[in-house]
Amino acid sequence: MILLFGTTARLEAMLLVSFICNFCGVHASQQVYRRVNRFTLFFVPLFRVSTKYFVECSNCGGVTPLSREQAAHAQQWAASRA
Known part of the structure; x- marks a missing residue:
């Protein structure tokens, strides 16, 4: 009998915020993501x-x-700004 199992990842875009990036130092839009492994x-x-x-x-x-x-x-911050 063969048993197939593993994991899969789903990437969901949650919201878009705008602030200064830690890497490039530019005030740009930042996408917040949630990655769920199942x-x-x-x-x-x-x-x-x-x-x-x-x-x-x-x-x-x-x-x-x-x-x-x-x-x-x-x-919560994005909801209060909308």
């Missing part, structure tokens, strides 16, 4: 293994990891 059995996702948040600069492409609290704060 355990799969026979290519069917069963449960989450990990969730990571990060922000990517639209000017230089620099990536900065975020904690869950920082991502939630960014969402």
Whole structure:
């Protein structure tokens, strides 16, 4: 019997914020992403293994990891500005 298992990653764009990049120092738009890794059995996702948040600069492409609290704060900040 063959057992097919593994993980799959899904990348979701959460929101767009604008601030100074840590890498290039330019005031540019930053995309906040959530990457969810899921355990799969026979290519069917069963449960989450990990969730990571990060922000990517639209000017230089620099990536900065975020904690869950920082991502939630960014969402609240963007909602208050809209």
